[in-house]
Amino acid sequence: MVRNFMAEFWESTLAETVRASERLSGDPARTQDLAAWLGQYAENAPTSSNQGTAKLPFQRWFHFKEAFSPKFVADTLGSLPYTPTHCLDPFGGSGTTSLTCRMLGLQSSSVEVNPFLADLIDAKLTPVSPSTLYAAYEGLISGLEVTAGDEELLAGMPPTLVAPGLNGRYVFPADVYATTRALLRRSNSLPSDQARLIRVLLGSVLVSNSNVVINGKGRRYRRAWQGKEKSACDLIATLDAAVDVAASDLARFAGLRKGRQRVIRGDARTALAGLSKGEADVAIFSPPYPNSFDYTDVYNLELWMLGYLSSSSENRALRHRTLRSHVQMKWMTTPRHAASALLDETLNALRAVRGELWNRNIPEMVGFYFDDLCKIFGQLARILEPGRYVIVAIGDSQYAGVHIDVASILTEALAGMGFRMIEHGAIRSMRNSSQHGGAFALSEHCLVFERI
Ligand SMILES: C[S@@+](CC[C@H](N)C(=O)[O-])C[C@H]1O[C@@H](n2cnc3c(N)ncnc32)[C@H](O)[C@@H]1O
Numbered sequence: 001m002v003r004n005f006m007a008e009f010w011e012s013t014l015a016e017t018v019r020a021s022e023r024l025s026g027d028p029a030r031t032q033d034l035a036a037w038l039g040q041y042a043e044n045a046p047t048s049s050n051q052g053t054a055k056l057p058f059q060r061w062f063h064f065k066e067a068f069s070p071k072f073v074a075d076t077l078g079s080l081p082y083t084p085t086h087c088l089d090p091f092g093g094s095g096t097t098s099l100t101c102r103m104l105g106l107q108s109s110s111v112e113v114n115p116f117l118a119d120l121i122d123a124k125l126t127p128v129s130p131s132t133l134y135a136a137y138e139g140l141i142s143g144l145e146v147t148a149g150d151e152e153l154l155a156g157m158p159p160t161l162v163a164p165g166l167n168g169r170y171v172f173p174a175d176v177y178a179t180t181r182a183l184l185r186r187s188n189s190l191p192s193d194q195a196r197l198i199r200v201l202l203g204s205v206l207v208s209n210s211n212v213v214i215n216g217k218g219r220r221y222r223r224a225w226q227g228k229e230k231s232a233c234d235l236i237a238t239l240d241a242a243v244d245v246a247a248s249d250l251a252r253f254a255g256l257r258k259g260r261q262r263v264i265r266g267d268a269r270t271a272l273a274g275l276s277k278g279e280a281d282v283a284i285f286s287p288p289y290p291n292s293f294d295y296t297d298v299y300n301l302e303l304w305m306l307g308y309l310s311s312s313s314e315n316r317a318l319r320h321r322t323l324r325s326h327v328q329m330k331w332m333t334t335p336r337h338a339a340s341a342l343l344d345e346t347l348n349a350l351r352a353v354r355g356e357l358w359n360r361n362i363p364e365m366v367g368f369y370f371d372d373l374c375k376i377f378g379q380l381a382r383i384l385e386p387g388r389y390v391i392v393a394i395g396d397s398q399y400a401g402v403h404i405d406v407a408s409i410l411t412e413a414l415a416g417m418g419f420r421m422i423e424h425g426a427i428r429s430m431r432n433s434s435q436h437g438g439a440f441a442l443s444e445h446c447l448v449f450e451r452i
Pocket of ligand 1: 096288
């Protein structure tokens with residue numbers, strides 16, 4: 001019989017979330033921190049999305065549209081039928097899981113393949129005193145000089161990154177580009193925690209000082225961008241504001257212990273092998289959806305501008321390490337892991353309409369996607385003891401009228417891998433999921449599995 005411990009836990013009120021968290025941390029000071037942190041949460045927003053978190057300390061440092069909310073994580077942890085101590089998130093993103101665990105005094109391990117996002121998580125988790133941040137930043141700005149090297153487009157960078165670009169189109173005006181590179185060059189000589197924090201804050205103002213906006217699954221030029229290009233002064237003004245925000249958040253939560261939050265940089269399909277049996281006792285995550293959203297592409301400006309990539313082959317290699325949820329790469333064929341009759345049916349239906357698909361490789365990509373998820377669950381089956389839970393926020397997809405029923409396929413495939421579905425709920429954000437480019441009316445689910 002399906003037990004219903006956690007029924008629709010994501011629908012709880014903020015007051016209930018805070019109350020349940022008190023039980024978890026057993027420390028009123030922690031509960032106060034959590035309440036203060038979530039105080040700015042817009043409660044009417046869908047908890048599985050980042051929509052209510054725009055004003056939340058730390059979360060407001062970088063706009064990461066694909067995040068779930070800290071409330072979702074706190075609600076999940078607070079409604080488990082046991083008291084968790086160490087939470088695992090194989091797809092860390094902007095660090096919502098680890099940050100929430102830190103607020104609650106729980107341990108966490110988060111894996112993230114994108115090095116900029118891994119830095120974002122680490123920066124949010126690492127205390128730097130506001131006075132240290134201001135001193136480091138003022139030192140950077142006051143002596144800032146742009147050199148000829150800062151103006152150069154580096155080998156492998158997309159030619160449209162900086163003016164004059166290609167065919168009259170470019171992402172950054174020359175002075176914004178050169179000033180960003182100069183700030184990065186100088187910040188590299190700071191102690192690593194400070195350099196990382198400033199790099200992340202610089203990353204947070206790049207798009208707003210460019211000629212593009214992030215739109216659905218990619219970028220598009222702003223309307224009439226030629227008339228409203230940003231300057232180096234705009235860049236510095238927005239960075240000043242970002243530093244003020246970070247300093248105020250760091251000051252407000254200065255009393256928070258650093259906690260035991262581990263950020264593992266790499267591909268979760270292999271990196272989870274580094275965790276031992278029983279090390280974590282719950283996993284909460286939202287993987288990429290099988291909808292061809294390519295995270296390496298969407299966060300490509302930050303990766304190039306902040307020195308995380310230095311050649312097109314590095315860009316390709318990073319894409320190769322991401323979950324096979326998109327068709328921008330030609331994926332290597334690997335043996336089928338996911339055993340599901342519904343998956344076989346879905347793949348046959350996709351192959352039958354191959355000619356109508358916007359990319360011929362979609363059927364293979366969908367198969368690989370479930371194989372990759374099964375690989376992750378194979379590791380979770382090893383790490384988690386029986387009775388422990390995995391909570392997944394995930395969305396469906398659709399190609400040429402063929403519905404990819406992610407929840408049902410995953411439930412079938414996991415049944416043979418030591419996981420029993422405990423709960424399958426619809427989450428409210430579905431109709432305008434950011435991972436769906438805000439466009440499709442497709443389902444998003446909260447799936448709760450028990451390790452048996
Ligand atoms: C939906 S987002 C996670 C959002 C996160 N829950 C949050 O609140 O910020 C999925 C993340 O998975 C990461 N990712 C993709 N492939 C990965 C892989 N093979 N290993 C680890 N992370 C991966 C992406 O870079 C992206 O940050």
